[in-house]
Amino acid sequence: MAQDIAINGDNAVALAWRQIDPDVCAAYPITPQTIIVEKFAEYVANGEVTTEFVCVESEHSALTLCTSSASAGARTFTATASQGLAYMWEMLPITAAMRVPLIMAVANRAVSGPININNDHGDAMAARDCGWLMLFSENVQEAYDMSIVAPRIAEHHEVQLPCMVNLDGFVLTHAIERMTVLDTQKIKDFVGEHKPLYPLLDTKHPVSHGNMDGPDYYYPHKYQSVKAMEKALEVCEEVFREFKEISGREYHLVEEYRCDDADYVAIVLGSSFGTMKATVDLLRDKGMKVGCAMPRVFRPWPAEALAKVAEGKKAVVVFDKHLSIGSYGPMFPEVVAAASDLDKMPKMYNVIYGLGGADATVAGFEKSLEAVAAGTAEKIHYLGVRQ
């Protein structure tokens, strides 16, 4: 029976994990992910899950232990944020190259320095080249739902890639929202039994994982992951369709809000998508034809879907909650690339907002979009920085 509860994002992720009951979880605490692991540890202590839970001595070891656990054939989950993800960085591309369907919740937090525990997308974005699937959540419900769909996408035999489930630190992890809980058995049936490929613990068929490639094999191996990412675009849509059957909630590669007849579209990730929707409604009331979109699936990059959103628009404004200093925000060049084959390319703008937890307000978004409509916007605007 579906029921509504009041819960914060971290606890929602932990609840999804409890209902799935993974074989292994190894994690190291870091704000604002701590509640996920603490809550899960409670479930373990009360025998509510059968998970082997390991308190490792660092994030590097967390990801290592989880990677080899997944290689061994166990369904494995972990979580981290910011410096933790940074510490794991060495292992991130290795996990992806070893093609294990590990699920990792990332409580998006700014990367030091300066040290800052608040929300931005710097941690996940710094890892975007690592070959992981990356899903984003707008609210607590989505953080819960993404945690449930992630294993289905990752474990698909033609995908076999690790997946980051991103939720904004504090804004989602610690804020209590209303959420519908799914029936545990429905979730277990949906996620299904884990069927690993060539696991280490199938000792009758010894396999070597993590071997050394020379120049003749490295690129072909990487190309296999390219094909897997391409397949993942299809698989995400299939899984989202199936998820709708059990939840009533429909997800897409790119979520759109009032984009169809818009002159201007804002692209934004995570919790700020909610803020942007409110901004769109306000501007629409003022007569501006504006819409917004969120790439729910950031990796693989849904270029085709975004090109469709951009098509026929006067301008596309990409709001990035991270900056590659010396260049643009992470989504901006990728949106430009997606739109680059359109007959008429819209004007493209980049707005950098919310770094280190800087407030992302309707007023701020409103001003940025009005400047674009007025033709006074800079190519790249650093929103909210006191000059």
Place this chain on the structure above:
Amino acid sequence: MVMASISDLVVGGRIIKPGNSQQFNTGDWRTYVPVVNQDQCIDCGQCWIYCPDDSVVFREGHMSGFKLTHCKGCGICSKVCPRDAITMKEE
């Protein structure tokens, strides 16, 4: 080097044929080859246990020679033999 076709590759760069390095000939590394004098040999197995390349062959408890496809000619067997039954000859 020839870039391998991806259709031949197992997911994740895994190797599913255990011990297939046997197909790789390290025997052509050596300068000296071991030779055993069976009259002196007492089948003690010291050469076998100390060979770094699993290249000393025992059949039913008897030292029956060397796996020349893989022996690198390090000479450890000749040094550990308690009966000096193995000599290293320039190949």
Place this chain on the structure above:
Amino acid sequence: MTTLAIKDLQNLPVRLTSGHRLCAGCGESIIAKQILMGSEDDIVVSLSTGCFEVSTTVFPYTSWNVPYVHTAFGNGAATCAGVETAYNALHKKGKVPQNVNFVNFAGDGATYDIGLQALSGAMERGHRMLYVCLNNEAYMNTGIQRSSATQMGAQTTTSWPGAVSSGKKEFSKDLTQIMVAHNIPYVAQVSPHNWRDTVTKAQKAFACGGPAFINALSPCPRGWRFPSDQTIAMAKLGVETCVWPLFEVVNGKYELTGESARIASGKVEKKPVMDWISCQGRYKHLLSDRWAPVIEQIQTEIDRRWNKLIKLTELD
């Protein structure tokens, strides 16, 4: 434990086969072979990045006849712990009913230095795994650079003897003692010339039901500069000079074994460290008049550690 005979060991399945790219005469595969004879149960081997790892798994070839995994350099202990954890999860669900052992092999670089944190964590958490350090006393795979296991006075490519230097300045880190301080069920030092000692210790390590650590002296013809046929002789000399004593610590209780036990009881004379130094090219600069005092310092330190070790065996 049944008495070990080579004839019986020869009937065990070959876990590490030939065709690997280790240098001729390398100690690492000799040690691994002996360790893997410590149990007939299924086993998963993990390796930290290093000579052994790159040489045994050059894609598309693997020298491993058992399941094998490698992830990165400083995390071998965590890699091994991950497989053990997965086993615990799957075994209790009936998916892997048989016993499986877990062993990680790593060089001294991957153990004493970059991998120490992960090793300490794994040992502290009590994973049922064996960690074997293949100690060739330098970062050999990258070209013979110094590690904290390198002995004082040794030449490496980052501790050259020169106009103002006698080689490495520091004495080697005593990692085995650090492992004893983790209060794990089994800790030991081995050397590949004494296969009976090594295999017996491996048996105990696999049977102890918890974390075990074995530190193995792995003579390196290339890095230590000696002819490739001297590996076993060098392994023996390391023990005879007390540079590398053979001992085990079972639930905190120290015992000397093999030649070391015979030296301590006076049955055999301890050899001077000069014997060790004079047959390895990495120490040849110490044979000059200028650096002779360094040899004395080395002897003093070897003696100090040896005498302390004997005292430790006298404790309950």
